[in-house]
Amino acid sequence: MESKKFDPAKLVKLNDPKRFTIMSPDLIWDTLHLSDPQVIVDIGAGTGFFSVPFSEKMKNGKVYACDISDVMLDWMKENLPADVKESVVPLKMEETKVPLPDDIADLVYMINLHHELDSAKDIIAECQRLLKKGDTLMIIDWKKEEMEDGPPLSIRVTEEDIRSDMHAGGFTKIIAHPVLPYHHFVVGEKS
Numbered sequence: 001m002e003s004k005k006f007d008p009a010k011l012v013k014l015n016d017p018k019r020f021t022i023m024s025p026d027l028i029w030d031t032l033h034l035s036d037p038q039v040i041v042d043i044g045a046g047t048g049f050f051s052v053p054f055s056e057k058m059k060n061g062k063v064y065a066c067d068i069s070d071v072m073l074d075w076m077k078e079n080l081p082a083d084v085k086e087s088v089v090p091l092k093m094e095e096t097k098v099p100l101p102d103d104i105a106d107l108v109y110m111i112n113l114h115h116e117l118d119s120a121k122d123i124i125a126e127c128q129r130l131l132k133k134g135d136t137l138m139i140i141d142w143k144k145e146e147m148e149d150g151p152p153l154s155i156r157v158t159e160e161d162i163r164s165d166m167h168a169g170g171f172t173k174i175i176a177h178p179v180l181p182y183h184h185f186v187v188g189e190k191s
């Protein structure tokens with residue numbers, strides 16, 4: 001079976017400025033209504049396309065930009081802007097394990113990753129472990145519709161798949177924000 005994983009050789013696609021218009025970091029951030037987050041975990045951070053603008057929204061906070069790919073991690077280490085070197089921390093993770101302590105995060109998120117996961121159940125359990133009680137898991141991924149960009153339709157997931165994975169992982173107050181044209185945007189709370 002062909003791999004569902006993003007091909008690191010296509011890394012440059014992740015930095016395409018067109019992405020700012022179809023999934024604006026400002027819009028995503030404003031929709032979350034977070035209250036002064038200090039620790040954010042970005043799972044499947046890629047080139048830090050979202051880690052960087054989110055870190056700039058925080059006052060003295062940190063974004064752990066986690067990825068399984070050494071290509072992505074090396075790229076971030078070499079290319080992240082100097083002024084976010086303290087606030088964005090590239091971090092190597094395994095498929096379902098993040099080397100950070102329990103209950104540290106105010107927000108954990110995965111963007112354009114859900115359809116690539118080997119085990120959504122195990123990574124969502126890991127998100128539960130990382131989050132503080134009452135805090136938010138955000139999952140954004142391509143809608144399961146035909147469109148010019150993004151992964152093949154056959155491997156995309158539905159909003160219901162994401163909701164049901166979050167629910168099975170113990171998340172509550174699961175809601176979808178219909179603000180992105182090509183992506184599901186689902187949040188849930190660690191209760």
Ligand SMILES: C[S@@+](CC[C@H](N)C(=O)[O-])C[C@H]1O[C@@H](n2cnc3c(N)ncnc32)[C@H](O)[C@@H]1O
Pocket residue numbers: 005006014043044045046047048049050066067068069072093094095096110111112113116117118123
């Ligand atoms: C399509 S890219 C999205 C990158 C970034 N979230 C963005 O939207 O710009 C998916 C990324 O997830 C990484 N990845 C795949 N499976 C992963 C896993 N289980 N845990 C962490 N990262 C993973 C890939 O190496 C790749 O960098």
